[in-house]
Amino acid sequence: ADAFDEECDYLFKAVLIGDSGVGKSNLLSRFAKDEFRLDSKPTIGVEFAYRNIKVGDKLIKAQIWDTAGQERFRAITSSYYRGALGALLVYDITMRSSYENVSKWLVELREFGGQDMVVVLVGNKCDLDQSREVEKEEGKGYAETEGLCFMETSALKNLNVEEVFLQMITKIYDMTR
Ligand code: GDP
Ligand code: MG
Numbered sequence: 001a002d003a004f005d006e007e008c009d010y011l012f013k014a015v016l017i018g019d020s021g022v023g024k025s026n027l028l029s030r031f032a033k034d035e036f037r038l039d040s041k042p043t044i045g046v047e048f049a050y051r052n053i054k055v056g057d058k059l060i061k062a063q064i065w066d067t068a069g070q071e072r073f074r075a076i077t078s079s080y081y082r083g084a085l086g087a088l089l090v091y092d093i094t095m096r097s098s099y100e101n102v103s104k105w106l107v108e109l110r111e112f113g114g115q116d117m118v119v120v121l122v123g124n125k126c127d128l129d130q131s132r133e134v135e136k137e138e139g140k141g142y143a144e145t146e147g148l149c150f151m152e153t154s155a156l157k158n159l160n161v162e163e164v165f166l167q168m169i170t171k172i173y174d175m176t177r
Contacts, residue, residue, distance in 0.1 A: 008061040017064035018090035026155035127154040
């Protein structure tokens with residue numbers, strides 16, 4: 001059956017945020033459809049994908065929202081965050097500026113998002129280790145000081161993608177029980 005039609009016990013909304021070009025849309029398409037696109041096509045509006053996940057004997061429908069380009073203009077509205085229980089805050093390990101902007105995204109997240117939202121800091125493109133501009137320990141240390149989970153991923157090589165979404169979803173599930 002289609003993921004949308006299946007009976008589920010919980011429906012969780014989560015959002016993807018972070019600078020343009022860090023790989024948010026490819027992380028989502030990997031997780032939702034196991035696809036990777038070399039040409040990213042930013043469209044205006046909001047897109048989301050669903051995936052059903054079994055945690056214990058419960059079926060969780062995860063609804064993951066993707067920005068579809070507004071982050072370029074820093075024009076994400078509060079409705080994007082409304083009701084979200086989790087967020088993947090993504091930076092690109094080969095683009096220092098995307099890491100430096102993480103603190104700005106956190107401010108926005110804390111302004112518009114819920115109090116106990118599960119936030120995972122994600123250093124994407126870890127397949128490009130030769131062009132690395134942010135050390136793994138640095139990202140991890142920052143996440144610890146801010147009380148976030150942390151993981152490095154590669155949407156291209158499909159490394160840790162499943163894990164990062166599942167970590168967020170299981171944490172949300174643990175919190176809502
Ligand atoms: P978004 O703007 O954050 O949604 O980023 P996209 O998903 O559109 O990706 C931006 C660009 O980075 C595209 O050219 C992707 O092919 C590329 N990209 C995304 N994830 C990875 C990754 O894990 N490794 C590498 N090498 N490239 C990636
Ligand atoms: Mg995108």
